[in-house]
Amino acid sequence: MANLTINGKTLTLDVEPDTPLLWAIRENAGLTGTKYGCGIAQCGACTVHIDGVAMRSCGISVSEAEGKKITTIEGLASGDTLHKVQDAWIAQDVPQCGYCQSGMIMAVAALLNEKPKPTDADIDEAITNICRCGTFQQVREAIHTIASA
Amino acid sequence: MNKHISPRLNRRAFVIGTAAVGAGLAIGLDIPFGGPAVVRAADGSPEIGAWVVVRPDDTVVIRIARSEMGQGSLTGLAQLVAEELECDWTKVTTEYPTPGQSVARKRVWGDFSTGGSRGIRSSQDYVRKGGATARVMLIQAAADAWKVPASECTAANSVITHAPSGRTTTYGKVAEAAAKLTPPADVKLKDPKDWKLIGKGVKRLDTVDKTTGAMIYGVDVKLPGMLNAAIKDCPVFGGKLKSFDEAKIAGMKGVKKVVKVGDTAVAVVADTWWHAKTALEALPIVWDEGDNAKVSSESIAKWLAEGLADAQPAYVGNKNGDAKAAIAGAAKKVEAIYSYPYQNHATMEPMNATALYTADKCEVWCGTQNGEAAFAAVLEASGLPAEKCDVHKVMLGGGFGRRGQTDYVRQAVMIAKQMPGTPVKLLWSREEDMAHGRYHPITQCKMTGAFDANNNLIALHYRLSGQSILFSLRPEALQNGMDPVAFQGVAQSGDAAFGYSVPNLLVEHAMRNPHVPPGFWRGVNVNHNAIYMECFMDELAQAAGQDPLEFRRKLMGNHPKHLAVLNAVAEKIGWNTPAPQGVYRGIAQVMGYGSYVAGAAEISVTDGSKIKVHRIVASTDPGYVVNPAQVERQVAGSFVYGLSALFYGGCTVKDGKIEQSNFDTYNSMRINEMPKVETVMVPSGGFWGGVGEPTIGVAAPAVLNAYFAATGKRVRSVPLRDQNITFA
Numbered sequence: 001m002a003n004l005t006i007n008g009k010t011l012t013l014d015v016e017p018d019t020p021l022l023w024a025i026r027e028n029a030g031l032t033g034t035k036y037g038c039g040i041a042q043c044g045a046c047t048v049h050i051d052g053v054a055m056r057s058c059g060i061s062v063s064e065a066e067g068k069k070i071t072t073i074e075g076l077a078s079g080d081t082l083h084k085v086q087d088a089w090i091a092q093d094v095p096q097c098g099y100c101q102s103g104m105i106m107a108v109a110a111l112l113n114e115k116p117k118p119t120d121a122d123i124d125e126a127i128t129n130i131c132r133c134g135t136f137q138q139v140r141e142a143i144h145t146i147a148s149a
Numbered sequence: 150m151n152k153h154i155s156p157r158l159n160r161r162a163f164v165i166g167t168a169a170v171g172a173g174l175a176i177g178l179d180i181p182f183g184g185p186a187v188v189r190a191a192d193g194s195p196e197i198g199a200w201v202v203v204r205p206d207d208t209v210v211i212r213i214a215r216s217e218m219g220q221g222s223l224t225g226l227a228q229l230v231a232e233e234l235e236c237d238w239t240k241v242t243t244e245y246p247t248p249g250q251s252v253a254r255k256r257v258w259g260d261f262s263t264g265g266s267r268g269i270r271s272s273q274d275y276v277r278k279g280g281a282t283a284r285v286m287l288i289q290a291a292a293d294a295w296k297v298p299a300s301e302c303t304a305a306n307s308v309i310t311h312a313p314s315g316r317t318t319t320y321g322k323v324a325e326a327a328a329k330l331t332p333p334a335d336v337k338l339k340d341p342k343d344w345k346l347i348g349k350g351v352k353r354l355d356t357v358d359k360t361t362g363a364m365i366y367g368v369d370v371k372l373p374g375m376l377n378a379a380i381k382d383c384p385v386f387g388g389k390l391k392s393f394d395e396a397k398i399a400g401m402k403g404v405k406k407v408v409k410v411g412d413t414a415v416a417v418v419a420d421t422w423w424h425a426k427t428a429l430e431a432l433p434i435v436w437d438e439g440d441n442a443k444v445s446s447e448s449i450a451k452w453l454a455e456g457l458a459d460a461q462p463a464y465v466g467n468k469n470g471d472a473k474a475a476i477a478g479a480a481k482k483v484e485a486i487y488s489y490p491y492q493n494h495a496t497m498e499p500m501n502a503t504a505l506y507t508a509d510k511c512e513v514w515c516g517t518q519n520g521e522a523a524f525a526a527v528l529e530a531s532g533l534p535a536e537k538c539d540v541h542k543v544m545l546g547g548g549f550g551r552r553g554q555t556d557y558v559r560q561a562v563m564i565a566k567q568m569p570g571t572p573v574k575l576l577w578s579r580e581e582d583m584a585h586g587r588y589h590p591i592t593q594c595k596m597t598g599a600f601d602a603n604n605n606l607i608a609l610h611y612r613l614s615g616q617s618i619l620f621s622l623r624p625e626a627l628q629n630g631m632d633p634v635a636f637q638g639v640a641q642s643g644d645a646a647f648g649y650s651v652p653n654l655l656v657e658h659a660m661r662n663p664h665v666p667p668g669f670w671r672g673v674n675v676n677h678n679a680i681y682m683e684c685f686m687d688e689l690a691q692a693a694g695q696d697p698l699e700f701r702r703k704l705m706g707n708h709p710k711h712l713a714v715l716n717a718v719a720e721k722i723g724w725n726t727p728a729p730q731g732v733y734r735g736i737a738q739v740m741g742y743g744s745y746v747a748g749a750a751e752i753s754v755t756d757g758s759k760i761k762v763h764r765i766v767a768s769t770d771p772g773y774v775v776n777p778a779q780v781e782r783q784v785a786g787s788f789v790y791g792l793s794a795l796f797y798g799g800c801t802v803k804d805g806k807i808e809q810s811n812f813d814t815y816n817s818m819r820i821n822e823m824p825k826v827e828t829v830m831v832p833s834g835g836f837w838g839g840v841g842e843p844t845i846g847v848a849a850p851a852v853l854n855a856y857f858a859a860t861g862k863r864v865r866s867v868p869l870r871d872q873n874i875t876f877a
C-alpha cells in the first residue's frame with residue numbers, strides 16, 4: 001500500500017514500494033496519459049512533474065514519490081482550461097503519432113516554468129525526449145510561440 | 150464502429166468499455182417497407198454510401214479504412230472525401246470501420262493496409278468518389294422534396310441551395326431521405342484546379358486528445374476484468390522454447406498464469422503488467438536455440454561479401470548496353486563497396502494487443518497498419534470463422550512499417566485462447582521489441598563506374614548482395630525468384646525509377662537471406678539504395694573532377710522530374726554561392742513511392758568526427774499535395790528517422806541474437822541535434838506519389854556527401870557511431 005498525491009488527489013494504492021512510479025500511475029491509478037517507452041529513463045515518454053520538477057517516472061520508485069506532489073498530463077490543465085503548452089501544441093499541430101507528446105509537453109511545461117523565455121540553447125539542454133516521429137521543429141516553434149506571447 | 154477520433158475541439162476521450170466489448174458489428178441494416186436498405190451507424194445515423202454518415206446536427210462522419218500512425222493520412226483522406234462532398238469541414242469527424250464489418254460487406258472500404266506511403270495515393274480515387282456519391286444523393290433528396298430538378302441545386306458547406314426559388318436546406322435534414330436513394334452508378338470528380346480543401350494545410354483532426362493524455366493507444370486499452378501479459382520469445386530467431394520452471398515464480402504477487410505461446414515463447418499473465426514483467430524476469434527459461442545461434446554480424450557480412458563477386462548468381466533488375474564490356478575497355482575505373490545494417494523500427498510505443506477469446510467469439514484491440522492482416526491473424530490464431538472475429542483499431546504510437554506485421558496480434562490471441570472469457574493485454578517490453586523486430590534488411594553493394602578518355606561516365610555496374618524482404622514476407626510476390634522491390638530507386642521504371650542515363654548499365658541483386666527476419670522499415674530499400682547510389686555518384690563526380698551537382702545534371706537530361714527536384718534543393722540551399730566559412734554541402738536525389746525527392750545538407754565537422762548539421766533542405770514532387778502542413782511534417786520526420794539510423798542506429802547480431810536492447814544501445818536523435826528542415830514542395834500534377842517515406846532516402850546521403858566535402862573522407866558504412874563519428 002502506498003499513498004500517492006496525483007493531480008491534487010491523494011490515492012491509496014495497492015502497490016509495492018519498489019514499483020516504478022510510471023506503472024503505479026498507469027496501472028494502479030489508471031491514468032494512462034503517461035506513457036511507457038523504455039523503462040530505463042532514456043526516452044522521456046513517462047515524464048511527470050514531481051513537486052514541479054520534470055522527472056522520468058519509470059526511474060522513480062513509488063516509495064520515493066510518496067509525500068510529493070505528482071502531476072501527470074491529465075492534471076496539467078486547470079479544469080477545462082488547457083495549459084498554455086497544450087494550447088500551443090494544438091495551434092501548432094505538433095503531435096504526429098502523439099505517443100511521446102505527453103512526456104514532451106510535461107518537459108516543456110517545466111522548462112517554461114523555470115525559464116519563461118528559453119533560448120534555443122536552453123531548449124536543446126532541457127528537452128531531451130525522444131520523438132521517433134521527429135516533431136522537433138514543431139516543438140521548438142511552439143515553445144518560441146509561447147515564450148513570445 | 151470504433152469511434153475514436155474526436156472532432157478537433159471535442160475533448161471527449163475514446164472510452165473503451167463494456168459497450169464496445171459487447172457491441173460487435175455496430176452497423177445495423179434497416180429495411181423499410183419495400184424501400185432500399187438503409188445502413189445505419191452505431192448511433193442510428195444513416196449512411197449515405199459506405200464512406201459517409203450524416204447526423205441530424207449536420208455532423209459528417211467520414212469512414213477511414215487506412216490507419217493513422219502519426220503520418221496524417223486520417224486527416225488527408227477526410228479532406229479528399231470532404232472536397233467532393235462539399236460539407237462543412239468544421240463538422241467533420243472520422244471513424245474506422247472494423248475489418249470484420251468490411252469483410253461482411255464484401256470489402257466495401259477496400260484495402261486497409263497502410264504502408265508503402267500508399268494511404269492516400271492508392272485510395273484517393275475511390276474515397277473522392279465516395280464523397281461525390283454522397284453529395285449527389287443528398288442533393289437529389291433535397292431536389293425530390295422541393296420537386297425541382299437536381300441540376301438546379303448546388304451544395305456548399307453542407308448547405309443545399311435551389312437558386313431559382315432561393316430555398317436552402319442542410320445535409321442533416323435530408324440525410325434520411327438521401328440514404329434511401331439508390332447511389333448513382335458513376336460520379337464525376339472535380340478538376341484539380343477547382344479544389345478548395347485539397348491542397349490546404351488544414352489542422353489535423355486528431356490533435357487535441359494527443360495533448361491531454363486522453364488519446365487511447367493499444368497500450369492504454371482497458372477492458373473489464375482484463376489481465377496483463379508479458380512475453381519472452383526465443384531470442385535466437387528460429388529457436389524454440391524448451392522448458393520453463395513455473396514453480397519458481399508460483400508465489401509472486403499478482404501472477405495468474407504462465408502460458409506457452411506457440412513453440413517459441415512463454416508469457417506470464419498477471420493482474421498488472423508490472424507484476425507480469427517482474428515475474429517473467431524471474432522465470433527460469435531454457436531455450437533450444439538451434440543452429441542460428443552460430444550466426445553473427447561477422448558471419449553475415451562475410452556471406453554477403455561473397456555475393457558481391459561476379460561469379461555468384463544474381464538477379465538482374467535494370468540493364469542497358471553491356472556494362473561489363475564497357476568497364477573492361479574503359480579509360481578509367483572507379484570502384485567502391487558500401488554496406489547498410491539491420492535497423493529496428495523502435496516505434497515509440499512497443500508492440501501490444503489486447504484479445505478476448507470465448508468459445509464463439511474472438512476480438513482484438515490493437516494498433517495495426519493493416520486491419521485486414523490483423524483480422525486474418527485473429528482468424529488463424531483463434532480457429533474461429535470470420536463472422537466470429539473482429540479487430541478494433543486504436544491509435545498507433547508509431548508504425549514505420551513495423552505494425553504492418555501481425556506477430557504480436559497472433560501472440561495475444563494465443564494467450565487469450567488459454568484463458569477463455571478473460572481479456573488479456575499483451576505488452577512487449579522495449580527489450581522484447583528490440584529483440585523481435587522485423588528489421589530493415591541488411592545489404593552490401595559493390596559499384597563500379599567507368600569513364601571514357603573525356604571523363605564521360607560510360608558504364609555503371611551496381612551489384613547488391615543481401616536480404617530480400619519479399620522472400621521472407623511475401624514470397625508470392627517474387628518474380629521467378631527475383632525481388633523487384635530490392636531495386637527501389639535504381640529500377641528501370643515504375644514508382645522508384647533510376648534517375649540517370651548511363652549508356653551501359655547493370656543493376657543486379659545477389660539475394661542472400663540471413664536468419665534475422667526482415668521487414669518494411671520506413672523507406673524500405675530506398676534507404677540503402679539511395680545511400681549507395683548517391684554517395685557513389687559523388688565519388689564518380691570527384692573522379693571526373695566535376696562538381697557533384699553538375700555531374701548529376703548531365704546524366705539527368707531524360708529524367709526531367711528527378712532533375713526538377715534536384716534543381717529545387719540546389720537553388721534553395723544556394724549551391725552556386727559559397728557556403729559560410731567552415732560549412733560544407735552535400736546533395737542527393739532519388740525516386741521512391743511514386744514521388745521525386747532531393748535533399749541537401751550543410752554541416753560543419755570538428756576534429757574530423759563531430760558533426761553539426763546546420764541546414765537541411767528537402768524537395769518533393771508527389772504529384773499532388775493534399776495537405777502541405779502534413780507533408781512538411783512528414784518530410785521533417787523522415788529526416789529525423791533517417792539521420793537517427795545513420796548516426797545512432799544499426800542492429801548487430803551475436804550468437805544469433807540482436808545485441809541492442811533499448812534506447813541506450815539504439816539511440817535516437819534529440820532536438821539539439823536536429824536543425825529545421827526547409828521543405829520545398831514542387832507538385833507537378835498528373836500523378837499521385839507517396840509522402841511518408843521517399844524523402845528518408847536522401848537524408849543520409851546528403852549528410853555523408855557533405856561529410857566528404859568537409860573532411861575528404863568517404864564513409865561507406867552505417868552507423869556513424871561505429872566509426873566514432875557523432876554529433877558535435
Ligand code: FES
Pocket residue numbers: 035036037038039040041042043044045046047056057058059
Ligand atoms: S519510459 Fe521512462 S524515460 Fe522512457
Ligand code: FES
Pocket residue numbers: 095096097098099100101130131132133134135219497546547
Ligand atoms: S509524435 Fe510520435 S513519437 Fe513523437
